[in-house]
Amino acid sequence: MSPRPVNKDEKRAEILDAAIRVFARAGFHPTKIEDVAREAGVAKGTIYLYFTSRDDILAAAFERFADEALRGVRALVESAEPALDRLHALVRAMVAGATAEPELARIVFDFWAVRGPGAATVDFARIYAEHRRLIALLLDRAVAEGALPADVPEQTPAVLVGLVEGVLLQWLVDPARVAPGPAADAATDLLLAGLTAR
Amino acid sequence: MSPRPVNKDEKRAEILDAAIRVFARAGFHPTKIEDVAREAGVAKGTIYLYFTSRDDILAAAFERFADEALRGVRALVESAEPALDRLHALVRAMVAGATAEPELARIVFDFWAVRGPGAATVDFARIYAEHRRLIALLLDRAVAEGALPADVPEQTPAVLVGLVEGVLLQWLVDPARVAPGPAADAATDLLLAGLTAR
C-alpha cells in the first residue's frame, strides 16, 4: 500500500558508496560500522538491513571497486584504434584511475590485507587475470597489425600489469618522489622498444 | 634461575621472530597477542616487557623485515661483477627472497594496510627509495662501463622496482598463473634491450 520510493538496490549502493568513502579515508580495519552509518546518514541498525555483516560490506566494496576498474579498461580495449595505441591508452587509464583518487587507490591495500577465517572473499586473482587477458589480446592484435614481431614472450602481459601496479605502489607510498604517469609511459615505451629490438 | 644467557635484546628478537611467523601464517589483523605469546613460548604479559603495544610489534616486525630485505640487496650491489650482471642478480634476488617464503611475503600486505591514528609507523617510502637508489647506482655504473647508452631515463629505477613488485603481487594473488622469476627476468631483459635500442 506504500510503494515507498526508496529502491532497495539504490539504498544499498548509497551505503556502499559511503562505506567506500570511509574506507578510503581511514582504512577498512579501523573503520567501525558506526562510522559507515554516520557517513551514510543512517543509523547503525540500518546497515544490517542491506548487508549481513561488516565483512559483507568489504566484499561488496571490493566487487564494486573491481567492476568499475574493469569496466573502464574494457571499453578502451574495444575501441577502433591501432592495438599499440590502445595498449598505451590502457596503461594511461590504469594510472589515471588510481591517481585521480589516491585515497580510493589506497583501499586495495586493505583488500589485500583481509585474511582470517570467515573473512570476506576478495578475488584479486580474477581482476589481474582479466587485465592480463585484455593485454594479451592487444598484443596479439599488434602482432597481427605488424606493429610487433611475432614472438612476444608469454610473460609480457603479466609484466605490463605488474609494471603499472608496481609503479603505482611506489607512488602511493611516496607520492613526492614517484610520478606514476611518466614512469608508466616510459616503461611501456621501453618494453615495446625492447620487444621490437630483438 | 634462567639457564640460557638470553639478554634483553635476544629475547626481544626471539619474540619478534615468533610474531613474524604468526603474522606470516595468519596475517596481522587476526593475530592476537595471545597467539604471539604462544608461538614465542612465553606468557602474554611477557610480551609487554619487550614491546609497548601490539602495534609496536608490527612496527618492529616491519623494521626487521625491511632491514633483512635491504641487507641482501646491498651486498649484491657491492660485489665486483659488471654492473648489468649485478642488476640482473639484484632482480633475481628480490624475486627469490619473496618466493622462498610466500607466507612471509604476504606480510607486506598487512604492513601496507596499517593505518589509523596511533597505528604503527611503517616506512615503505624509505625502502623503495633505497631500492631505487641502488638501482640508479648500478645503471650509472653500467653507463660508465659502456653497457648502456648515456641517456637512461630517470624513471628507470622506479620502473624496475615496480616491475618486480608488480609481478610478485600477481604471483602472490594467483600463484598458479604467474611465474615471477621468468617474468621478472624477461621483463628486465626487455627493458634493458629497450634502453639500448633507442
Add this chain to the structure above:
Amino acid sequence: MSPRPVNKDEKRAEILDAAIRVFARAGFHPTKIEDVAREAGVAKGTIYLYFTSRDDILAAAFERFADEALRGVRALVESAEPALDRLHALVRAMVAGATAEPELARIVFDFWAVRGPGAATVDFARIYAEHRRLIALLLDRAVAEGALPADVPEQTPAVLVGLVEGVLLQWLVDPARVAPGPAADAATDLLLAGLTAR
C-alpha cells in the same frame, strides 16, 4: 478495501492464534515479533495495532490458553454423571488436552518462566485455584452421593491437580518413558481407593 469483514477483535484473535502456534513450535523467548507477523501473514507494524508490546502478546496468549483449558473442564463438571465419574472424566480431559498437542502444552513452561520488571502478568494461581475448586466440588458431591466417606482431607484437590500436572511434566520431558494417561488413571484410582480404604 478490505474484502474480509474482519473486525478488530477477530483480527486480534487471528494474530494471537498465530503467536500461540509459533510459541508452541519454538518457545516464547526465541520468538521474534517478526516471526509472529510472518505466521499471522501481516506486517510487523500491524502487530502493534493489536498489542501494545511483545509481552502483551504473551499475556494474551496465556489468557486465551487458560480460558480454553478451563472452559473444557467446567463443561465436564456441570454434566449430570455421578460425581466420581465426572472426576475421572475431568482427569482424563486434563491429560487429553495436553497430550493432544504436546507442543502447545510446552508453552506453559514459557509462561512459568516469565519474570522480571515489566513482564507480562501470568496468573497461574487463578487457574490452579479454579481447578482445585472444581475438584473440591466434585469430591463434595461424591460424598453427598455416598461414593466417598465424609472425611476427605482438604489437601485432596491440590493433590489431584498436582498429580496430573506432575505426570504431564514427566511426560513432556521424557515422552518415551512416561505414559500420562495410564499413569493419571492409575493414580486417581489409587487415591480414591485410598480415600475409601481408611
Add this chain to the structure above:
Amino acid sequence: MSPRPVNKDEKRAEILDAAIRVFARAGFHPTKIEDVAREAGVAKGTIYLYFTSRDDILAAAFERFADEALRGVRALVESAEPALDRLHALVRAMVAGATAEPELARIVFDFWAVRGPGAATVDFARIYAEHRRLIALLLDRAVAEGALPADVPEQTPAVLVGLVEGVLLQWLVDPARVAPGPAADAATDLLLAGLTAR
C-alpha cells in the same frame, strides 16, 4: 612461578553460585552477564574465563542444581530404615528441598523454558528418570519386606514423582493457598493406602 591460590575450579564454582543466586532472584532470561559478574564481584570479562557463553552458565547451573538434588535423595534411599519409611522420608526431602529456598526452586521454570537452537542442554529427563528409579527400588523393597502387596502398578513411581512436583508447582504459584508438606504427606499416605487396599 606464581602458583596463585585461586583454584580454577573453586572460582568457577563461586561464579556459578553467584549466577544461581541471580537466576533465583530475577530469572534466567532477564539476567545479563553483567548482573552475574556484579553478584560474583568480578568484571564482565572474567566470566568468560570460566564459561564459554551465557548459555554455558545456564547448563552448568542446571548440572549443579540437579546433582545437589539427586545427592540428597540418594543418601536417603541408601539408609537402613524400612523401605516405606524411606519412601516417606524421600517425599519429605523433596518437598523440604524446594520449600527451603523457594527462589531457588523457581529456577526450574527457567530451565524448562530454555529452548531454541544453540540453547543450553538441560536434561530433565535424566533427573526424573533417576527419581523414578530410586522410588521403584524402594517400592520393590517394600514389597519384599511385606509392607506392600506384590502387584504395585508400574506407573507408581511416575505417579509419586509427579505428585510431589505437581504439588510444589501449585505452591510456587500460589504459596498462600497450598501447603506442599501436608499435601505431599497426605497424598503419599493415600496412595500407599490405595496400594494396600486393592
Add this chain to the structure above:
DNA sequence: AATGAATGAGGGTTCATTCAT
C-alpha cells in the same frame, strides 16, 4: 624477570518499537 588472572572499554549484531507513507 615472568606470569596469567583480571579488567573493562569497545564494537558487532539483534530486535522491539516507531512512524512516514
Add this chain to the structure above:
DNA sequence: GATGAATGAACCCTCATTCAT
C-alpha cells in the same frame, strides 16, 4: 488500517593491557 524501513538502546563477547604475586 497496514506497511516495513528505520531506529538505537541493549547486550554478548573479545582482547589489549595491567598488575599482584
